[in-house]
Amino acid sequence: MVTNLPAEARAKWLKVMEARSIEEKIEALEEFLSSVPKHKGTENLREWATKRLAELREEAEFRKRKRVGRGASFFIEKSGDVQAVVIGPPNVGKSSIVAVLTGARTKIADYPGSTTEPAPGMLKHKDILIQLIDTPPITPGSTSSVNSRVMGLIRNADALVLVVDALEDPVNSILKLKEYLESRGVLITKPKGRVIIEKERAGRSGVRFALMGKLIGCTMDDVRKLLESYRINNALVKVYGEVTLDDVENGLFENRSYKPTVVVINKADVRPDYAVEKAKEVSNLLTCVPVIVASAISKQGIDRLGEELVKILELIRVYTKQPGMKVSEKPLVLMKGSTVRDVVAKIHSKLLEGFVYAKIWGPSAKYPGERVGLSHVLMDGDIVEIHSRS
Numbered sequence: 001m002v003t004n005l006p007a008e009a010r011a012k013w014l015k016v017m018e019a020r021s022i023e024e025k026i027e028a029l030e031e032f033l034s035s036v037p038k039h040k041g042t043e044n045l046r047e048w049a050t051k052r053l054a055e056l057r058e059e060a061e062f063r064k065r066k067r068v069g070r071g072a073s074f075f076i077e078k079s080g081d082v083q084a085v086v087i088g089p090p091n092v093g094k095s096s097i098v099a100v101l102t103g104a105r106t107k108i109a110d111y112p113g114s115t116t117e118p119a120p121g122m123l124k125h126k127d128i129l130i131q132l133i134d135t136p137p138i139t140p141g142s143t144s145s146v147n148s149r150v151m152g153l154i155r156n157a158d159a160l161v162l163v164v165d166a167l168e169d170p171v172n173s174i175l176k177l178k179e180y181l182e183s184r185g186v187l188i189t190k191p192k193g194r195v196i197i198e199k200e201r202a203g204r205s206g207v208r209f210a211l212m213g214k215l216i217g218c219t220m221d222d223v224r225k226l227l228e229s230y231r232i233n234n235a236l237v238k239v240y241g242e243v244t245l246d247d248v249e250n251g252l253f254e255n256r257s258y259k260p261t262v263v264v265i266n267k268a269d270v271r272p273d274y275a276v277e278k279a280k281e282v283s284n285l286l287t288c289v290p291v292i293v294a295s296a297i298s299k300q301g302i303d304r305l306g307e308e309l310v311k312i313l314e315l316i317r318v319y320t321k322q323p324g325m326k327v328s329e330k331p332l333v334l335m336k337g338s339t340v341r342d343v344v345a346k347i348h349s350k351l352l353e354g355f356v357y358a359k360i361w362g363p364s365a366k367y368p369g370e371r372v373g374l375s376h377v378l379m380d381g382d383i384v385e386i387h388s389r390s
């Protein structure tokens, strides 16, 4: 999707990126959309922006109603180390799985649509806390507001658990869901390359790179020039896998985001062999997506979910220490590619305001006790000591 946007539209996109509240984002996105010229090259972008706008309006409307006491927001604050949203068609056993694994009190019933609001529970896998969120069913193709609002949860999540019923044409269900998610810009299979662009405040050190992969057919300078055309002069560009200049531009638009996903083929207790056969078909269709054959009733297979989530999320452990003190025993668990900023933000948002520098020891340090800034990319096993004014 190379769009060749005019300078005016590029500058308006910056406003969308900088918007803080939902209302600001809606206004900025409306302005951006009206500045995008209508031609074949911008078709995908316009379609995506229109859908995103509808989702944001839906959520804003819901929050407004909540303020006057009608309905609850779908937003669930993250807790634990990672958040995984359990999604799927109606009546497949999503609530049963969340209940079995976390003990959360969710409504389980033998009719579709029994869950109407998201509900969190906590699953522990080897010291890693995974927040599982049960959700109302998604119905691909339906224009119900539930679909849009579950999309909001998905966008905010670190990972997805896609549940289908072994007896209800699981392969087709998964493909339909995959297509629906893709039409909303969410990918469940790992793309060849990925870019995350984190804008930084003016006066930082320009455009910097964290290369967990490599740039293909372009140089860092090309990327800098592209970002400059969007008036982005300070940013951290995280590159995973093989990334082209087009991928960088797409990364800017947040319109295609990959969510590490685990598929669960549930109710395998009813016809175990058939479920295994279907799981193989799914594995062949979706490369690198783990598929679990499970039953929430007999509890078979379901205990693998934590392990598979941790693997697909590519987590790293980072240990913190205060100046002059011992290293913490329990690590912070973060996604691969996380920075000092992620560590600081996770400890306390106030710490971020007063941040001066950090000292690091371990795999990512050039030498023990190296002084680094917020955008330093950490590695598994690092020790971080934060120095702040407060």
Ligand SMILES: Nc1nc2c(ncn2[C@@H]2O[C@H](COP(=O)(O)OP(=O)(O)OP(=O)(O)O)[C@@H](O)[C@H]2O)c(=O)[nH]1
Residues within 6 Å of the ligand: 089, 090, 091, 092, 093, 094, 095, 096, 097, 107, 108, 109, 110, 111, 112, 113, 114, 115, 116, 135, 136, 137, 266, 267, 268, 269, 270, 294, 295, 296, 297, 298
């Ligand atoms: N045989 C069998 N039945 C199951 C299994 N998991 C769930 N069920 C049954 O399937 C029905 C639906 O389960 P729920 O957990 O409410 O399904 P859900 O996906 O949360 O449903 P909605 O919230 O309506 O979308 C209930 O009658 C469960 O007892 C399973 O592994 N095997």
Ligand SMILES: [Mg+2]
Residues within 6 Å of the ligand: 094, 095, 096, 107, 108, 114, 115, 134, 135, 136
């Ligand atoms: Mg349910």
